[in-house]
Amino acid sequence: MRSSGDSTAGGGPGIPVEGGPYPLHDSAADPSPDTIGYRGPTACAAAGITYRQLDYWARTGLVEPSVRAAYGSGTQRLYSFRDVVVLKIVKRFLDTGVALQNIRAAVQHLRARGFRDLERMTLMSDGATVYECSSPDEVVDLLQGGQGIFGIAVGVVWRDVEAALSQLHGERVDTGETLIGNNPADELARRRRDRAV
Numbered sequence: 001m002r003s004s005g006d007s008t009a010g011g012g013p014g015i016p017v018e019g020g021p022y023p024l025h026d027s028a029a030d031p032s033p034d035t036i037g038y039r040g041p042t043a044c045a046a047a048g049i050t051y052r053q054l055d056y057w058a059r060t061g062l063v064e065p066s067v068r069a070a071y072g073s074g075t076q077r078l079y080s081f082r083d084v085v086v087l088k089i090v091k092r093f094l095d096t097g098v099a100l101q102n103i104r105a106a107v108q109h110l111r112a113r114g115f116r117d118l119e120r121m122t123l124m125s126d127g128a129t130v131y132e133c134s135s136p137d138e139v140v141d142l143l144q145g146g147q148g149i150f151g152i153a154v155g156v157v158w159r160d161v162e163a164a165l166s167q168l169h170g171e172r173v174d175t176g177e178t179l180i181g182n183n184p185a186d187e188l189a190r191r192r193r194d195r196a197v
Helices: 040-047 051-059 080-097 100-112 116-117 136-144 154-165 182-197
Strands: 036-039 121-125 130-133 151-155 170-174 179-182
Touching: 036 040, 036 080, 036 130, 040 051, 040 080, 040 154, 051 080, 080 100, 080 121, 080 151, 080 154, 116 154, 121 136, 130 136, 151 154
Parallel strands: none
Antiparallel strands: 036 170, 121 130, 121 151, 170 179
């Protein structure tokens, strides 16, 4: 799948998918339920970016928080797990020299994908275009065609973000309660222990 600014096919396997708004945790495979969001500093720590980058990307619409946007002073943006995965992917693309315009097109494509699909996806780039590969055969075909200099295995990024967030604080969207780590099962176990004592 070639992800380009005009969303036209060519050069890579797959069919183009139009961009759209992030579905908020559309799968049971999501490690954090839709009631948990991550504040900016936590998202930055997990994605390996600066707060300045996070703020700029949110203001320019590159990666906006899908749980809660900031509305005036005093409100905090809340990012979903998926948002943090996308932030880390953007960072990796920037680190390898992919142009921001191409990254923006890739992010639009990621927004349109189902959550389960992200785990199995590899994003390849020749520096000018970003391609989606969903199988090892597609990666090989792309490389044999002379395209694709580097790749990002989204499943690896997913696990990196999951590990980072498990050490950081999340926030319940409905109550504003701070959660230690992102694993709600751990939080539930802690509450049961506290009640038993």
